[in-house]
Amino acid sequence: METTDDLLFENAPVDIRALPSSEQLSYHKLAEGYLWVMFIRSNLFFIILSLIAIIFAIAKGELGLTDWIYAVGGWFVLWILFNVFIPLKYRQKGYSVRDKDIIYKSGLFWKKKIIIPFNRIQHCEVQQGPFSKIFGLKSLTAFTAGGGSSDLRIGGLPEEGAEELKEFIISKITSEHDVDS
Amino acid sequence: MTLTADFFTPSRQSPIAMLLFLLKFLRITIRQAWPIVVSLVFSLRKVAFADWVIYVIFIAIGVLYVFFSVFSYLRFRYHLREGEIVITEGVITRTTVNLPFEKIQTIDFKQNVLQQLFGVVELAIDSAGSKKQEVSLTAIPIKRAEALREYVLEEKKSIIAEHQVEEETTQTTTSPSTVILNLSIGELLKVGITQNHIKSLGLILVFFFGIFEQFRRLTEETELADEELQNTVGSYVESTVTTWLWVFSIAFILVIPLAVSLVTTVFTYFNMQLSLGSDGVKLVSGLLNKKQRSTTLNKIQSVGWGSNPLQKLLGLFTMKIYPAAATTVKLKNLLTIPGSRKEQIDKVLETLHFKEKSGGMREHRISPAYYQRALLIIGLVPTVIIAPFIFYFFTWYGLLTLLWPVFIYVEALVEYQKWRFYTNEHILQTRYGLFGIHHKVIYWHKIQAIKITQTPYQKRNNLANIVCYQAGHQMRIPYISLDIAQQIEQYAMYKIETDEVGWM
Numbered sequence: 124m125e126t127t128d129d130l131l132f133e134n135a136p137v138d139i140r141a142l143p144s145s146e147q148l149s150y151h152k153l154a155e156g157y158l159w160v161m162f163i164r165s166n167l168f169f170i171i172l173s174l175i176a177i178i179f180a181i182a183k184g185e186l187g188l189t190d191w192i193y194a195v196g197g198w199f200v201l202w203i204l205f206n207v208f209i210p211l212k213y214r215q216k217g218y219s220v221r222d223k224d225i226i227y228k229s230g231l232f233w234k235k236k237i238i239i240p241f242n243r244i245q246h247c248e249v250q251q252g253p254f255s256k257i258f259g260l261k262s263l264t265a266f267t268a269g270g271g272s273s274d275l276r277i278g279g280l281p282e283e284g285a286e287e288l289k290e291f292i293i294s295k296i297t298s299e300h301d302v303d304s
Numbered sequence: 305m306t307l308t309a310d311f312f313t314p315s316r317q318s319p320i321a322m323l324l325f326l327l328k329f330l331r332i333t334i335r336q337a338w339p340i341v342v343s344l345v346f347s348l349r350k351v352a353f354a355d356w357v358i359y360v361i362f363i364a365i366g367v368l369y370v371f372f373s374v375f376s377y378l379r380f381r382y383h384l385r386e387g388e389i390v391i392t393e394g395v396i397t398r399t400t401v402n403l404p405f406e407k408i409q410t411i412d413f414k415q416n417v418l419q420q421l422f423g424v425v426e427l428a429i430d431s432a433g434s435k436k437q438e439v440s441l442t443a444i445p446i447k448r449a450e451a452l453r454e455y456v457l458e459e460k461k462s463i464i465a466e467h468q469v470e471e472e473t474t475q476t477t478t479s480p481s482t483v484i485l486n487l488s489i490g491e492l493l494k495v496g497i498t499q500n501h502i503k504s505l506g507l508i509l510v511f512f513f514g515i516f517e518q519f520r521r522l523t524e525e526t527e528l529a530d531e532e533l534q535n536t537v538g539s540y541v542e543s544t545v546t547t548w549l550w551v552f553s554i555a556f557i558l559v560i561p562l563a564v565s566l567v568t569t570v571f572t573y574f575n576m577q578l579s580l581g582s583d584g585v586k587l588v589s590g591l592l593n594k595k596q597r598s599t600t601l602n603k604i605q606s607v608g609w610g611s612n613p614l615q616k617l618l619g620l621f622t623m624k625i626y627p628a629a630a631t632t633v634k635l636k637n638l639l640t641i642p643g644s645r646k647e648q649i650d651k652v653l654e655t656l657h658f659k660e661k662s663g664g665m666r667e668h669r670i671s672p673a674y675y676q677r678a679l680l681i682i683g684l685v686p687t688v689i690i691a692p693f694i695f696y697f698f699t700w701y702g703l704l705t706l707l708w709p710v711f712i713y714v715e716a717l718v719e720y721q722k723w724r725f726y727t728n729e730h731i732l733q734t735r736y737g738l739f740g741i742h743h744k745v746i747y748w749h750k751i752q753a754i755k756i757t758q759t760p761y762q763k764r765n766n767l768a769n770i771v772c773y774q775a776g777h778q779m780r781i782p783y784i785s786l787d788i789a790q791q792i793e794q795y796a797m798y799k800i801e802t803d804e805v806g807w808m
Contacts, residue, residue: 130788131727131795132666142794223801234758238793240800243752245407250399269752269773293402
């Protein structure tokens, strides 16, 4: 980061390094309840997996007590490991709303950051899954014309916060004078 | 144009929607799950279960469907609000979709027999967005649907007209569309011969292996009975069969893919005509299925061109023009123009103003970590894990696995050496390839969104991958320094956010 010259090209119309960077931003954390939603969701998956394993084990038969102890012990260790990462993953998720764009970052080991300018958002969706409902949370998805993997989805927003953010984005979309079609 | 007030309060569709939903669910299930259902019925029959179990399952599923259809209907509400259509739907997960009028591309009516019978239409609203680009209202009375469409399109026009007033004065004079490429039979044959035959070979192999598998399964069942017969004739058959097999497979690998590529090329690109003008690009081609694809100039998101070594020898390129498209119809809209020469590519680039704006491009390379990591992660790690097993089962033949990392290394190294990207204040351009070289060029302001990803290794070494999303097209650049990735992101955002031309 020590270099001062513009890497992209000479005689840039603007000082690129002076443009707002998404690196030094402070990100909003997701609502705390969302951590529980993540726990429930992941553990539900784990429970289903465990049930399948148990059914297979019983169907196979011939398992002694020690086998069961080892299996359950191993499974337990796996379960702990599995859950340890959830709060860590949760902590990496965050979003930031700037004057002209919105950014979402996530990923504990594999980092991901997506950034969408308001004048490229096609429309916005607020959703509520069954678990989020328990904790009074909603998720917001901003769609661009860039296709599925470029959509920005923020899970775990407080209900009214999600609606407010959506209204805010929609007001931004309509105020931007972008002419298409 | 005014509408009655009930358009502006959330309202349900015509109750006939319930029946239509039910039929839709059934149709999807039958299409997706009939093999499961059939096998379930048969396997349950075999297990001495009473027939009633099957009936109970079917009735339960039926009840569930009715339940879902009724609730889909009850929870589906639509209304108009200042400048947008709002739709709420979803049985388990409640979803609200807002479609601003100016984003709506088309509103189509569809009617199947049932809908005709009940005087309702399906309203398909295409908004050029991504996932929800097709919102559809299943059952709206015709009169209501017509009023709705007229109102929305009128409103849309007036919104856009407001924006466009100042633009019309700057519009350039129109130039008539001229044919810039007309593929002759000779050129067509050249294109056919220089196609990527490995792809055709793959297609053929997949096809034949499919048949072979079927055949083998059939023969296996009768095999036990034939075993004695085979023992006597076997040795004779084997020797002649193997020689023929060799001859046949060589012919297969050399000749058939060539023939297949030739035939498919002739069929798809026969009498191909590319015309270009200020109103857009038009591509007509095809022998039996005559296809016409066209796009307006401002809809074009990206232009790509490239050639494999054979084509390069003949000075031929395949040009690709990517018009804005919702992802689902991406391939349908793409204009592929094989047999282009440098001059046609230049003409297209010129028309789109890429040429005049390509001054002062700076060249960048990707990090050598690209091939080093490929060697390690795709090449060495799997080999180390799998090689002992292969060696155990196949003894010294297993050593052939060791060629895998070599192959990966060479491939990734070549890719690394060819990878370049170029930037200037208007344009982002890439150059990449394994056997040949491919180019792609986009305008900064036609980007929709940017994604930066980092693997743990890249995080430690300040490297990143970047994806620039466009409507129906993506430009990816792997293994660049985080610093430059951020500059790309910042500059792209600046260009998009100050953009006044629009991406379409």
